[in-house]
Amino acid sequence: MKFVYGSLIGGIWRDSPSTLRTVNPARPSQPVGTYGQATAAMVDEAVAAAAAAQRAWRKLPAPERCASFARFIDAIEANKERLAEAITAEQGKTLLESRGEIAKACSESRFMLQHVMTAEGTRHVPALRAGVRNIVLRRPRGVIVAITPWNFPVMTPMRKIAPALGFGNAAIIKPSExxxxAACILGELATGMLPDGLLQVLHGGPDIGNALVGHRGVHGVTFTGSVGTGRRIIAATANNLAELSLELGGKNAVVIHDADDLDACLDQVASAALMCSGQRCTAVSRVLVRRALGERVAKGLAQRASRMRVGDGMDAATQLGPVTHLSQFEHVMSAVSKARSEGALVVAGGQGLEVQGCEGGYFFAPTILDRVEPHSAAAREEIFGPVISIVHYDTFDDAIAILNNVDYGLTAALFSNDAKVIARFVEECETGMLHVNHGTVPDSHMPFGGIKASGVGAYSVGPSAAAFYTTEHSVYLEN
Structure with missing residues (x-):
């Protein structure tokens, strides 16, 4: 499999002498794609083309925009196998997971169009003066830049493209290197279906990212990725004061306080933690367990981790693919080594794996760390790999304190049948998304986002996205 693309600017694929290359993480010696990197001049051209396309697009009635975008979603579904293979070839997740990602992306996008339709209209507010009508309305923000990560190459771009275009904006995507x-295929599908310049794709590293997010012609920047990069984006947008929507890191926890069916609970925890090799922003990274259940939970998770078949995502028998790239693999290895040094007990995994036929692949064994101390790095810092840290607690007060004593606040789950415990969790858990008695998989129409170091600005998905993709205006009409 070989992909060759330039940058998509104004409906035309543009080559560049400077290229970036991708490899198959299951077989790093196997090249997958070659992509022409954008230049500073191309950034200017792309922003100008986006502004021109957006001026015409915003004038279309919302139903017409949504109908056009719905046809684009249909095209994505018709090309799901091609997209799934592209995801697996570069990201490493199983084909089953890649297909699921595309289905989720289409589902979210369709729900987002419904929110566009309901949020598009004006809102009348009672006036304080006789003979005056007060109206609150929303307008498209303008040109939106989306910087997207490597873990969900279709779903994350679509999570940004759908509301951007639905609400009448233009979008420029800079996918992960x-x-x-997958982003190039999305651009290819849009060509001839959506107006030229409305959806563009630019390749490059931090220099191109900085040029995009700080460009004077850009009105909004949406980013999903690390806290460090998020901070740099905030600094870069000081040049143009663009609106921001940032989805950042997480140290997500499941609290197991009590459970009628512990096996079913652990099935959900293992799936929520280890799928996509733990490289999901909502992946469970910590399991906080009441001490009386600690031994059973550690043993049960170790059994589930040890049974997982690790291998090439293209192999139908594989349950867990590789970590996506070498530096991330090394980060996971280092995090587990540090956890050992801080006293954690490795009860499953803990090392890289060699997979026959995939020599040199970035495979890391599903890992369970038991007896992790609440203050240790494994309990507080993001690992973003197939690693679960088990922390024991005595009282629910202790559980809440440990749960909240991290920089992040994306998602968390509680397993309990105690109504008072559930009520306290819902009231006191410091995360943007909370789950009770099930894993951390979000619905396609609910607001998605975090608090603390996990997010800045309006949540993506759901009705709250309008706060980022549109501007609000108060209108006073004297009769």
């Missing part, structure tokens, strides 16, 4: 193929 590790997984650009």
């Amino acid at each position: 590790f997984t650009p193929a």
Whole structure:
């Protein structure tokens, strides 16, 4: 499999002498794609083309925009196998997971169009003066830049493209350098279906990212990725004061206080933690367990981790693919080594794996760390790999304190049948998304986002996205 793309600007694929290359994480010696990197001049051209396309697009009635975008979603579904293979080739997740990602992306996008339709209209507010009508309305923000990560090469771009275009904006996507193929296919599908310049794709590293997010012609920047990069984006947008929507890191926890069916609970925890090799922003990273259940939970999770078949995502028998790139693999290895040094007990995994036929692949064994101290790095810092840290607690007061004593606040789950415990969790858990008695998989129409270091600005997905993709205006009409 070989992908060759330039940058998509104004409906035309543009080559560049400077290229970036991708490899298959299951077989790093196997090249996958070659992509022409954008230049500073191309950034200017893309922003100008986006502004021109957006001026015409915003004038279309919302139903017409949504109907056009719905046809684009249909095209994505018709090309799901091609997209799934592109995801797996560069990201490493199983084909089953890649297909699921595309289905989720289409589902979210369709729900987002419904929110566009309901949020588009004006809102009348009672006036304080006789003979005056007060109206609150929303307008498209303008040109939106989306910087997207390598873990979900279709779903994350679509999570940004759908509301951007639905609400009447233009979008410029800069996909991750590790997984650009899927975004290029999305751009290819848009060509001839959506107006030229409305959806563009630019490749490059931090220099191109900085040029995009700080460009004077850009009105909004949406980013999903690390806290460090998020901070740099905030600094870069000081040049143009663009609106921000940032989805950042997480140290997500499941609290197991009591459970009628512990096996069913652990099935959900293992799935929520280890799928996509733990490289999901909502992946469970910590399991906080009441001490009386600690031994059973550690043993049960170790059994589930040890049974998972690790291998090439293209192999139908594989349950867990590789970590996506070498630096991330090394980060996971280092985090587990540090956890050992801080006293954690490795009860499953803990090392890289060699997979026959995939020599040199970035495979890391599903890992369970038991007896992790609440203050240790494994309990507080993001690992973003197939690693679960088990922390024991005595009282629910202790559980809440440990749960909240991290920089992040994305998502968390509680397993309990105690109504008072559930009520306290819902009231006191410091995360943007909370789950009770099930894993951390969000619905396609609910607001998605975090608090603390996990997010800045309006949540993506759901009705709250309008706060980022549109501007609000108060209108006073004297009769």
